[in-house]
Amino acid sequence: MQITQKGRQTWLFDGPVGIIGQAATCGPREGEGPLAADFDHIFPDLRMGEVSFEKAEQRMEEYAARRAIAKASLTPDEIDIMFAGDLINQITPSGFTARNLAIPYFGLFNACATAMEGLALAALCVASGVARKVLVAASSHTCTAERQFRYPNEYGSQKPPYSQSTATAAGAAVVAAIPAPVEIKAITVGRVRDEHITDPFAMGAAMAPAFADTVQIHLQERGVSPDYYDLILSGDLGHVGQDIARELFQLQGITIADEKLGDCGLMLYGASTKVFSGGSGCGCAASVGFGHIYRLISEGEIKRVLLCATGALLSPVSSEQKESIPAISHAVALERGE
Amino acid sequence: MQITQKGRQTWLFDGPVGIIGQAATCGPREGEGPLAADFDHIFPDLRMGEVSFEKAEQRMEEYAARRAIAKASLTPDEIDIMFAGDLINQITPSGFTARNLAIPYFGLFNACATAMEGLALAALCVASGVARKVLVAASSHTCTAERQFRYPNEYGSQKPPYSQSTATAAGAAVVAAIPAPVEIKAITVGRVRDEHITDPFAMGAAMAPAFADTVQIHLQERGVSPDYYDLILSGDLGHVGQDIARELFQLQGITIADEKLGDCGLMLYGASTKVFSGGSGCGCAASVGFGHIYRLISEGEIKRVLLCATGALLSPVSSEQKESIPAISHAVALERGE
Numbered sequence: 095m096q097i098t099q100k101g102r103q104t105w106l107f108d109g110p111v112g113i114i115g116q117a118a119t120c121g122p123r124e125g126e127g128p129l130a131a132d133f134d135h136i137f138p139d140l141r142m143g144e145v146s147f148e149k150a151e152q153r154m155e156e157y158a159a160r161r162a163i164a165k166a167s168l169t170p171d172e173i174d175i176m177f178a179g180d181l182i183n184q185i186t187p188s189g190f191t192a193r194n195l196a197i198p199y200f201g202l203f204n205a206c207a208t209a210m211e212g213l214a215l216a217a218l219c220v221a222s223g224v225a226r227k228v229l230v231a232a233s234s235h236t237c238t239a240e241r242q243f244r245y246p247n248e249y250g251s252q253k254p255p256y257s258q259s260t261a262t263a264a265g266a267a268v269v270a271a272i273p274a275p276v277e278i279k280a281i282t283v284g285r286v287r288d289e290h291i292t293d294p295f296a297m298g299a300a301m302a303p304a305f306a307d308t309v310q311i312h313l314q315e316r317g318v319s320p321d322y323y324d325l326i327l328s329g330d331l332g333h334v335g336q337d338i339a340r341e342l343f344q345l346q347g348i349t350i351a352d353e354k355l356g357d358c359g360l361m362l363y364g365a366s367t368k369v370f371s372g373g374s375g376c377g378c379a380a381s382v383g384f385g386h387i388y389r390l391i392s393e394g395e396i397k398r399v400l401l402c403a404t405g406a407l408l409s410p411v412s413s414e415q416k417e418s419i420p421a422i423s424h425a426v427a428l429e430r431g432e
Numbered sequence: 433m434q435i436t437q438k439g440r441q442t443w444l445f446d447g448p449v450g451i452i453g454q455a456a457t458c459g460p461r462e463g464e465g466p467l468a469a470d471f472d473h474i475f476p477d478l479r480m481g482e483v484s485f486e487k488a489e490q491r492m493e494e495y496a497a498r499r500a501i502a503k504a505s506l507t508p509d510e511i512d513i514m515f516a517g518d519l520i521n522q523i524t525p526s527g528f529t530a531r532n533l534a535i536p537y538f539g540l541f542n543a544c545a546t547a548m549e550g551l552a553l554a555a556l557c558v559a560s561g562v563a564r565k566v567l568v569a570a571s572s573h574t575c576t577a578e579r580q581f582r583y584p585n586e587y588g589s590q591k592p593p594y595s596q597s598t599a600t601a602a603g604a605a606v607v608a609a610i611p612a613p614v615e616i617k618a619i620t621v622g623r624v625r626d627e628h629i630t631d632p633f634a635m636g637a638a639m640a641p642a643f644a645d646t647v648q649i650h651l652q653e654r655g656v657s658p659d660y661y662d663l664i665l666s667g668d669l670g671h672v673g674q675d676i677a678r679e680l681f682q683l684q685g686i687t688i689a690d691e692k693l694g695d696c697g698l699m700l701y702g703a704s705t706k707v708f709s710g711g712s713g714c715g716c717a718a719s720v721g722f723g724h725i726y727r728l729i730s731e732g733e734i735k736r737v738l739l740c741a742t743g744a745l746l747s748p749v750s751s752e753q754k755e756s757i758p759a760i761s762h763a764v765a766l767e768r769g770e
Binding site for chain 2: 097098099102103105145146148149174175179182183184185186189190192193196197198199200201202203204205211214215218219221222223224225226281283284285286287288407408409410411412415417420422
């Protein structure tokens with residue numbers, strides 16, 4: 095297969111790189127949202143039968159991974175590499191999942207952009223021939239992330255309306271260099287953008303410039319207009335970040351029709367106001383991308399989606415040390431296979 | 433260039449994948465060790481002119497990255513991708529370095545195996561043609577890691593003699609698909625091994641099985657004997673882990689001459705007893721590999737090294753929740769270019 099670098103940041107695959115299995119799982123609140131039918135499994139409570147939320151998140155990620163492998167009619171020992179990541183310190187849910195599945199493992203961290211980082215590298219592995227089947231997985235859990243980054247949900251502390259709520263969700267996909275209903279056609283590797291926002295609740299605002307930057311570079315380097323895509327999706331900008339992104343596109347002179355722009359963190363919850371400005375977390379883009387978007391493309395409802403997961407590369411310590419919030423967004427073009 | 437998958441976990445490059453620039457930096461204690469002459473810069477104190485240890489680690493990683501790029505006679509805008517990781521929660525030193533260098537960025541976490549995870553993926557990117565020049569960087573700092581994973585060094589808490597001490601060091605390399613004095617010839621992607629060790633001080637013991645596993649698979653899949661290599665190096669097993677690895681090789685029926693086996697965490701400090709069983713941390717394999725080992729090969733003192741960085745995939749939370757310590761090791765074959 096020919097793999098081509100266009101410009102600096104974009105990769106094109108001129109052969110089939112197919113998603114041959116995929117799965118999405120989520121927690122109870124996400125299961126009440128408008129995408130409920132696109133989840134393989136909805137866990138009815140946040141503990142998921144485990145003694146800690148961290149173990150629950152690991153269980154959810156492993157469930158998605160095993161389900162994606164099974165839907166590809168494979169067993170874990172037929173997967174050559176697993177790329178995975180999450181938000182928990184030292185990404186332990188991903189490491190423990192890799193241990194339990196016994197698949198050679200590359201751990202990733204690009205915050206909530208991790209699922210598309212993994213999908214990009216998985217596509218490269220199968221397209222270049224170093225692996226036959228590659229698994230990608232990512233997860234987040236509201237109770238592990240909120241506690242680690244802000245306050246335990248049980249405290250009931252107040253959050254500003256522009257803040258976001260971490261999604262309890264996981265997504266996984268198996269990629270191979272064979273034709274499939276949904277194929278990966280192009281990648282744009284994001285660069286870090288930092289507009290010197292220091293409020294750790296303002297993640298949508300911090301991430302919007304990275305999303306706008308990656309979309310602009312992708313369109314330019316791939317040489318397509320926004321009309322080429324049926325949907326251009328951010329990972330988890332929420333209402334606030336999406337509004338900023340719209341303004342940035344205007345400033346860049348890029349016209350994207352309103353109905354073409356979407357955000358996984360908004361789609362996951364619909365009009366629910368319980369999630370403030372919207373959902374966030376690695377599980378957002380992973381579960382919406384590998385669940386809902388996969389179905390829309392595979393059933394022919396839409397043909398081409400540019401899925402741009404977005405990540406805020408802060409930590410509680412970096413915020414306390416008065417650092418600003420760097421952000422990144424990686425784009426993957428998911429298209430209907432021939 | 434032909435890239436071949438051998439078996440499940442091994443990649444072979446049949447064209448040149450060269451290290452065209454590299455650098456290593458360290459803190460004061462490492463600068464007193466036997467490898468002092470192989471560091472590009474030795475920071476005389478642990479603060480490195482910064483107001484926090486986290487900022488100091490970031491500065492050290494960025495110094496190594498900029499120096500490697502400069503030694504490749506390049507500027508940051510000529511680097512297409514940066515792979516980087518460290519031990520700090522949310523790998524902020526790597527994210528901030530990617531921000532400051534403005535290079536498209538993939539963040540990684542495989543604990544102390546991260547440098548070789550990055551080198552493997554960097555080699556794949558340039559060999560497959562999706563990038564022309566790729567930067568790899570990894571760092572660790574004794575004050576950030578000891579505080580985060582165990583206790584702040586200032587507490588002076590007692591550690592058992594089989595524990596290790598996190599190295600203050602960073603390493604970086606620039607990779608391109610062109611001939612160079614040191615080339616990457618083969619990769620073996622590690623799988624997670626877990627021998628159910630739960631003592632978070634016993635990292636050498638936890639990681640030794642992953643190292644032995646990866647070496648065995650590499651030799652088998654590449655089809656070479658241990659004699660093919662001048663050195664087979666673990667990242668940071670320390671005395672205790674290295675002794676266990678020797679026993680495991682015996683059980684596997686693999687004979688490796690004593691003088692061929694080494695450990696970056698031991699080489700970094702020589703006979704110093706201040707580091708307990710040995711050094712550890714992402715900066716260990718990164719700085720020894722991209723500093724000392726690079727020099728030995730490029731000057732023709734040795735020709736072939738199998739560098740197997742080793743990582744313990746635990747977190748303080750996973751240990752407190754009584755989880756065992758999964759471990760991983762990725763192998764990169766560094767060889768004298770023709």
